[in-house]
Amino acid sequence: MTTAGVDLNWYMSLVLDCSVTLAWVYSDETTQAVRELFETVSQSGAWVPGLWRLEVANVLEMNIRRRRHGADFRNLTLADLAQLPIQVDSDTDRQAWSATLAMAERHKLTLYDAAYLELALRRSLALATLDEDLRRAGASEKIRLLGK
Secondary structure, X not given: OEEOOEEHHHOOOEEEOHHHHHHHHOHHHXXXXXXXXXXXXXXXXXXXXXXXHHHHHHHHHHHHHOOOOOHHHHHHHHHHHHOOOXXXXXXXXXXXXXXXXXXXXXXXXXXXXXXXXXHHHHHOOEEEOOOHHHHHHHHHOOXXXXXX
């Protein structure tokens, strides 16, 4: 990913998961740590596995159905997120039946959560998550954890 001739891949500082993303989106769930993470993401970027966009959009869509917000909120949120320097990892799918599956099994995670863990390990990056199971797995793997 490049912006004005600068390769942002060198600056990507963390792996961002859906739980932190949604805590930023919904003001009643936002904490100071989440605000600081998104300041970091806006300046330094983040990596996400290939399923991140589906997860975020799915939660926003389900919350329309639950009448938490309308379609305009969903659309504006997705447009805002699209402006951030977030790099989607192209190898997530290739890791699904090998490294990601092994991590899911070892840590008793869903494969979705294990995809974030695998990406953080593979790229040697901090993991931003609010998910307690994922945080425990990340601590076990000696990954720097952000978000609390």
